[in-house]
Amino acid sequence: MFGLTSFFEYIPLAYIAEQNPIVVLPHQVKVGEEYEVVVTTIEGLCRYRTEDIIQITGFYYEFPTYKYIRRTGDxxxxxxxxxxxxxxxxxxxxxxxxxxxxxxxxxxxxxxxxxxxxxxxxxx
Known part of the structure; x- marks a missing residue:
């Protein structure tokens, strides 16, 4: 059995510049759209923005698949x-x-x- 190590959320590209942006859950992302990844770790429940921009390419069961696009500062x-x-x-x-x-x-x-x-x- 696999244990949960991280929790992922996604910020739609249109909201990444906002101080408190809208976040969506994995089942809410849309194929073809771009998002910044937000990760919450199990160690101390630290939540951080990765500044990685990804594009959703599909789903593997309920989990989004993606391709890496760029960093937000690039x-x-x-x-x-x-x-x-x-x-x-x-x-x-x-x-x-x-x-x-x-x-x-x-x-x-x-x-x-x-x-x-x-x-x-x-x-x-």
């Missing part, structure tokens, strides 16, 4: 264009598919004025 502001970090990451993967013998092992993103500060060279 929004890049590139020249006033706000993009989730995952979009930049996917674009980089697609762009590098045609690069021969070059492997990207790590990267960072920043606006051009930050590059100028770190390299001491003016940005064209």
């Amino acid at each position: 929004i890049l502001n590139l020249y006033t264009e706000k993009l989730p970090e995952v979009m930049v990451s996917r674009a980089l993967v697609e762009a590098t598919k045609n690069w021969n013998d070059i492997l990207v092992v790590d990267y960072t993103t920043t606006e051009a004025f930050n590059v100028e500060k770190t390299q001491g060279n003016p940005v064209a």
